[in-house]
Amino acid sequence: MRRSDFRYRLPKRLIAQAPLAERAASRLLALGPRGVAHGTFADLADLLRPGDILVVNDTRVVKARLYGAKDSGGQAEILVERIESEREALCQVRVSKPLKAGRTISVDGLLLSVVERCGMFYRLRFPAPVGAFLEAHGRVPLPPYVERPADDGDETRYQTVYADRPGAVAVPTAGLHFDDALLQRIEQAGVRIARVTLHVGAGTFQPVRTEDVRQHRMHEERYEVPAATACALNARRGRVVAVGTTVVRTLESAVDGAGRVREGAGATSLFIVPGYPFRVVDALVTNFHLPESTLLMLVAAFAGHDRVMDAYREAVAREYRFFSYGDAMFCERAAGESP
Numbered sequence: 375m376r377r378s379d380f381r382y383r384l385p386k387r388l389i390a391q392a393p394l395a396e397r398a399a400s401r402l403l404a405l406g407p408r409g410v411a412h413g414t415f416a417d418l419a420d421l422l423r424p425g426d427i428l429v430v431n432d433t434r435v436v437k438a439r440l441y442g443a444k445d446s447g448g449q450a451e452i453l454v455e456r457i458e459s460e461r462e463a464l465c466q467v468r469v470s471k472p473l474k475a476g477r478t479i480s481v482d483g484l485l486l487s488v489v490e491r492c493g494m495f496y497r498l499r500f501p502a503p504v505g506a507f508l509e510a511h512g513r514v515p516l517p518p519y520v521e522r523p524a525d526d527g528d529e530t531r532y533q534t535v536y537a538d539r540p541g542a543v544a545v546p547t548a549g550l551h552f553d554d555a556l557l558q559r560i561e562q563a564g565v566r567i568a569r570v571t572l573h574v575g576a577g578t579f580q581p582v583r584t585e586d587v588r589q590h591r592m593h594e595e596r597y598e599v600p601a602a603t604a605c606a607l608n609a610r611r612g613r614v615v616a617v618g619t620t621v622v623r624t625l626e627s628a629v630d631g632a633g634r635v636r637e638g639a640g641a642t643s644l645f646i647v648p649g650y651p652f653r654v655v656d657a658l659v660t661n662f663h664l665p666e667s668t669l670l671m672l673v674a675a676f677a678g679h680d681r682v683m684d685a686y687r688e689a690v691a692r693e694y695r696f697f698s699y700g701d702a703m704f705c706e707r708a709a710g711e712s713p
Contacts, residue, residue, distance in 0.1 A: 375648055377585050380666045380674065382686050389519050390699035393531045397553045401694055401701040405677055405685050412692065415551040418659065421704055424564030425612030426657075429603070431546040431620045432569045434537035436505065437512030438576075439524075442481035444469060450479045452486070453515060454543055455495055455576050456596070457504045464495045466576055482511050505540060515543050517579060517698050519664075532698075541573035541596075547661045547698045548618035565615075568606050572597040572620040572642075582666055592645040592668060597624040604628075604637035613656035619663075619672050622646070625654040646672040648679050658705045662689060662696040678708035 394400060397415075404411040404421060422428065440452040451468040458464055467473060473496060477488045484507075489497040500507050514524035514532050524532070534549035536557070561567060577593025584590055607614060607625070616622045627642035628635050633653055645668060658676055663669035674682040685703070694701045 390695040393699045398556045400551045404704045406706045422565045426565045428615045430617045432538040433542040434540040435542045437508045438543035439513045439515040442479045445478045461500045544574040546618040546620045548659045568603040570624045572624045592643040594643045598639040599628045601637040604635045607635045615657040616655045617659045648675045650675045677705040
């Protein structure tokens with residue numbers, strides 16, 4: 375398929391710049407076998423069935439954006455991609471000229487040193503444990519299409535209510551719509567809630583630059599499937615409903631040749647495009663994604679390219695809110711998209 379097959383027209387005014395006052399008040403477009411239905415996110419509880427397993431990503435966003443100055447005096451903006459060890463992290467560094475090993479960047483008077491260049495990233499050594507340093511000196515890493523500085527409210531709202539394991543630099547956005555009351559209602563309806571962890575990297579915003587989408591290479595992200603989750607999925611009788619594309623990529627990376635989900639940790643660079651044979655996930659909760667993005671390609675692979683692109687055009691016509699702080703979709707897997 376071509377990158378242009380995933381293009382749609384989106385007025386800039388539909389890109390959500392802030393969250394709604396209530397998480398579950400977001401709109402929900404449900405895409406099923408009988409077409410499209412419209413409601414609010416709280417309606418999700420009525421779309422799930424007793425025996426379903428709702429799988430969420432419990433990663434927690436860290437304050438991964440830092441601002442500093444090079445030892446030469448120029449400005450530097452740092453976005454942590456992945457914490458590699460107690461005091462080292464792989465980072466995107468925005469500077470006027472490339473940095474060499476040994477150079478330093480001052481953040482609030484504390485020096486970070488460049489260890490080496492790693493492709494599009496730099497490995498930086500921190501003067502303190504990375505997690506503690508980010509908590510003290512970092513800012514919430516809002517995505518580039520949110521055109522305002524992060525504020526105190528984002529520290530809570532750019533985080534799911536079940537976020538538990540620090541390590542992500544972007545939130546798994548489909549989970550932003552859940553509040554505690556909705557989760558409780560879903561469980562009371564006989565739906566099991568299970569957890570996986572995938573630490574979303576800054577590479578999630580990396581654009582597809584090749585017209586032939588199969589030439590694109592995904593960034594690698596680390597995941598973990600707890601034993602209890604693997605056990606529940608392998609004994610399932612209902613549907614597996616993934617909350618977000620990160621959960622889809624985790625489960626489809628953790629499944630073995632016999633169709634069983636393996637527990638444990640791993641790393642994935644799985645790139646899902648139309649034609650992919652889904653083996654675990656039956657339904658998907660997801661936000662509306664950027665044109666020509668890998669996330670939109672995954673949703674089109676799951677629910678059918680033409681159906682998804684038509685649904686996006688309808689969402690634009692009905693003025694849904696798009697991207698991280700926007701509205702949501704519920705998609706059932708398209709017939710013929712998987713064995």
